[in-house]
Amino acid sequence: MDPITSSENEGLLDDVERAAFDYFRHTVNPANGLVADTTREHWPCSIAVVGFALSVYPVAVERGWVARDEALESSLTALRFFRDSDQRGAPDSTGYNGFYYHFLDMRSGKRIWRSELSMIDTAILIAGALTVRMYFGGETAREAELREIADQLYRRVDWRWAQNSGRTIMQGWKPESGFLHYGWEGYSESIILYVLALGSPTHPPAPDTYEAWTATYQWENLYDIDFLYAGPLFIHQFSHAWIDFRGIRDPFMRAKRSDYFENSRRAVLVQREYMRRNPGEFIGYDEQCWGLTACDGPNAADAGTANAGRRLFGYTARGVPYGPDDGTLAGWAAAASLPFAPEIALATMRTMARRYPEMVLDHRYASAFNPGLIDSDGRFWISPGYYGLDQGIVATMIENHRTQLIWRLMRNCAYIVTGLRRAGFAGGWL
Amino acid sequence: MTAMATATCMQRQRGGDLPENEPAEHERTHNVRPADWRNPVPVQRYDLVVIGAGTAGLIAARTAAAKGAKVALIERHLLGGTCLNIGCLPSKALIRTSRIYAEMRDADRYGALASPGIPADFALAMRRVRQIRARASRSDSAQRLTAAGVDVFFGQAAFTGADSLSVKGAILHFAKAVIATGARPATPSIPGLAEAGFLTNENAFELSEAPRRLLVIGGGPLGCEMAQAFCRFGVRTVIVQKRPLFLPREERDAAQVLSDAFARDGIEVRLNTRVVNVRAEGTRKVVDLVSDDYESTVTVDAILAGTGRVPSVHGLALEAAGIDYDRRHGIHVDDFLRTSNPRVYAAGDACLAHKFNDTADASARIAVQNALFHARRRWSSLTIPWCTYTDPEIAHVGLYVRHARERGIPVDTYTVPMHDVDRAIADDEETGFVKITVDEGTDRIRGATIVARHAGEMISEITLAIEARIGLRRLAHVVHPYPTQAEAIRKAADACNRARPASRAQDLVSRSLHWLRR
Numbered sequence: 001m002d003p004i005t006s007s008e009n010e011g012l013l014d015d016v017e018r019a020a021f022d023y024f025r026h027t028v029n030p031a032n033g034l035v036a037d038t039t040r041e042h043w044p045c046s047i048a049v050v051g052f053a054l055s056v057y058p059v060a061v062e063r064g065w066v067a068r069d070e071a072l073e074s075s076l077t078a079l080r081f082f083r084d085s086d087q088r089g090a091p092d093s094t095g096y097n098g099f100y101y102h103f104l105d106m107r108s109g110k111r112i113w114r115s116e117l118s119m120i121d122t123a124i125l126i127a128g129a130l131t132v133r134m135y136f137g138g139e140t141a142r143e144a145e146l147r148e149i150a151d152q153l154y155r156r157v158d159w160r161w162a163q164n165s166g167r168t169i170m171q172g173w174k175p176e177s178g179f180l181h182y183g184w185e186g187y188s189e190s191i192i193l194y195v196l197a198l199g200s201p202t203h204p205p206a207p208d209t210y211e212a213w214t215a216t217y218q219w220e221n222l223y224d225i226d227f228l229y230a231g232p233l234f235i236h237q238f239s240h241a242w243i244d245f246r247g248i249r250d251p252f253m254r255a256k257r258s259d260y261f262e263n264s265r266r267a268v269l270v271q272r273e274y275m276r277r278n279p280g281e282f283i284g285y286d287e288q289c290w291g292l293t294a295c296d297g298p299n300a301a302d303a304g305t306a307n308a309g310r311r312l313f314g315y316t317a318r319g320v321p322y323g324p325d326d327g328t329l330a331g332w333a334a335a336a337s338l339p340f341a342p343e344i345a346l347a348t349m350r351t352m353a354r355r356y357p358e359m360v361l362d363h364r365y366a367s368a369f370n371p372g373l374i375d376s377d378g379r380f381w382i383s384p385g386y387y388g389l390d391q392g393i394v395a396t397m398i399e400n401h402r403t404q405l406i407w408r409l410m411r412n413c414a415y416i417v418t419g420l421r422r423a424g425f426a427g428g429w430l
Numbered sequence: 431m432t433a434m435a436t437a438t439c440m441q442r443q444r445g446g447d448l449p450e451n452e453p454a455e456h457e458r459t460h461n462v463r464p465a466d467w468r469n470p471v472p473v474q475r476y477d478l479v480v481i482g483a484g485t486a487g488l489i490a491a492r493t494a495a496a497k498g499a500k501v502a503l504i505e506r507h508l509l510g511g512t513c514l515n516i517g518c519l520p521s522k523a524l525i526r527t528s529r530i531y532a533e534m535r536d537a538d539r540y541g542a543l544a545s546p547g548i549p550a551d552f553a554l555a556m557r558r559v560r561q562i563r564a565r566a567s568r569s570d571s572a573q574r575l576t577a578a579g580v581d582v583f584f585g586q587a588a589f590t591g592a593d594s595l596s597v598k599g600a601i602l603h604f605a606k607a608v609i610a611t612g613a614r615p616a617t618p619s620i621p622g623l624a625e626a627g628f629l630t631n632e633n634a635f636e637l638s639e640a641p642r643r644l645l646v647i648g649g650g651p652l653g654c655e656m657a658q659a660f661c662r663f664g665v666r667t668v669i670v671q672k673r674p675l676f677l678p679r680e681e682r683d684a685a686q687v688l689s690d691a692f693a694r695d696g697i698e699v700r701l702n703t704r705v706v707n708v709r710a711e712g713t714r715k716v717v718d719l720v721s722d723d724y725e726s727t728v729t730v731d732a733i734l735a736g737t738g739r740v741p742s743v744h745g746l747a748l749e750a751a752g753i754d755y756d757r758r759h760g761i762h763v764d765d766f767l768r769t770s771n772p773r774v775y776a777a778g779d780a781c782l783a784h785k786f787n788d789t790a791d792a793s794a795r796i797a798v799q800n801a802l803f804h805a806r807r808r809w810s811s812l813t814i815p816w817c818t819y820t821d822p823e824i825a826h827v828g829l830y831v832r833h834a835r836e837r838g839i840p841v842d843t844y845t846v847p848m849h850d851v852d853r854a855i856a857d858d859e860e861t862g863f864v865k866i867t868v869d870e871g872t873d874r875i876r877g878a879t880i881v882a883r884h885a886g887e888m889i890s891e892i893t894l895a896i897e898a899r900i901g902l903r904r905l906a907h908v909v910h911p912y913p914t915q916a917e918a919i920r921k922a923a924d925a926c927n928r929a930r931p932a933s934r935a936q937d938l939v940s941r942s943l944h945w946l947r948r
Binding site: 114174176177180181182183185186215216217218219220221222223224226229255277279311321322323324 | 674675678682683687694702841842844847849860925926
């Protein structure tokens, strides 16, 4: 086989990144800047997807996919909407105490599905707001306004309230029943949440909250690989969309002589080891075809699943080595791991696209596919439509791999720097 | 259905072709509470009086008598206590049968022909439970205890002073006493529950028919074990638990693996859910549930309360002997298991947070040694494993990682999924793992969690290693028969050696390789 040239790789990454960005263009409501959670009909907005949209607007400007002014306008529209949104915390409001309900009506921006006020999803939204705040540094009145609104949104978030007098930050709140908390158990995607909270000049949580959160970490030797354990890959990716963890270490990673970036590389290796073993005997699994993470999945009611012979999990966080695993893979997971293990990720992206081109039509990844579930027409199961979270993490991580754009922007964000330092991070660029 | 089962219980009281007329039940009753028993005339002063004849009480009485002490053993109800009559043993017997049904239904997984639609015969399984109970009751029968030199008294004991108590009008004086009165099921205070009727481990084993639909309140070990067993008898089973995390005390992956196993079995687990009201409608029980802001109702035929156990401390007149206690934690003891009355010790569920058979046994031995033989054995020095007998089983010993981190103890964990173990693959029992936690950078074992079909059998190797201070690396040199599932432990030890070879050993290896390559 001919070696793949770097320009061919660049071409592939450009196509995938562009396709991911286009998701946001096609699903945004230009009237309020809200972005749909998925492309499925009548689907609401997810505030985290808005956060990703804001994060990739600067990317699109730099790559010439949209004009700076257009990206600025889209960003401003979204930020103005959240600034002016109903913050009473009523069942049909948009938010409360600076946090926002997880799912909002695409048109009215009001809470939908009786969803929870979500701390982690608000953090992702705020990370996006700070990304555009760092990017649009121009002197124009509109860029200044954008920076001011982003700052207002960040300063308005009452992280201390979200502790509910506990040691860690709660996971949600509902007007009907109060705080929801399922307990933090082990490493999760929430470093970004804690760093943003700790960086707050207005409502920071108690200083020991990061220590309390990391107290549940588990450092494990699995398949002869030492790493901070978390089963699904997205956990090893999401906070890395904004924070450049290369060489910076918190007390836990200092003690383990590692860092979160290296840890995410090892998570890829663990994922490959699991796939090589394939304990569930799933079709398609091998070292070149992996991606157990939070994604859509088949349900028992879906076509072609009648003879699955196993339980199917629908949308869930799939992980290794304990599952859940029903043979469903997310092709985009390799792209989102690109910065950590570029050679492996690129080879996997190519192999999976060659074997299962239907799951990455026009270079845009479906949320998931299951090569072992074949319908009566001989087609394997593919998640219908597209998910904003998947496209967001793909676009941000490919860009970070290529130019480190978002990392560079956020390395200069004083709130992030303060948050990292208060969490005990030191070394490297910090 | 429960109402039918209740009716059956009532029929039993009238006699007829019913379980208690079985020879097995006759034998057990004869062993654990002989109808014609006459309490002996007390001696002037006993070296040791033991109150309660469950696991802890029996061990205490036998241990002391074997050393030549004059011992009295007082039991209010049945010799053998919870474990023999209504706890560990009958539940394990029932679980065994339920596993058989699960395997028969899943036979094709094992390369055997499955027989679809195998009807589960609950009554047959319960008959076996009673036979096994009867057999186990032989070893600690009233007659055998008497032969071992123990004066057996039936009746409620009540202290009359610091060194005396009464039972059925007789006064027993003692030099030392051990309270081992055990625990009883906690009754959840849910409106309507008592009126509608519910099962606990105290009466679940009296059922002669399985309910069609069962609601289990509480997702603790007992609730989980019974839920899975009943589900495998074809009972549609729902577990409702107030707390948001399934098995909150256990290692998260252990809980996750079991949660998946339950889902495969068809058990519905509702977390973060409270039972707010129960009402009987004919033979059915209608249960109102609330989860955050969602309200729902389920209709079942029986409710099993698995909401924990509370110490049995009522009726003992503990105040008369100056013994401190409270109703939640039971008898207050120090690390030597001594109560606030220096003559009186306690053991087992009556005083311990961990209410297990093995802890009852171990605590009884300590209490007797300290009470009679001037030993200074500490409860805190013991290494105590425990096991939840679900399928797969969850066994644990020592520190959990989160507790180690809370105490500032840096640790590493070596994990071997059971899918890396040949015997587990051959047995199609790949669900689970062995996780062994050591002090960071060393091989000193701090704790372990095993999730496997036979985790309870496997955990003892780690318990031994902790107790004997054998490092994890050394376990790599222990030959484990191949193929066995316990090989997972050796594999964890191998991983420890590969990750952090002992410096001397590594030095030797390097030198040998250097010599070979010359």
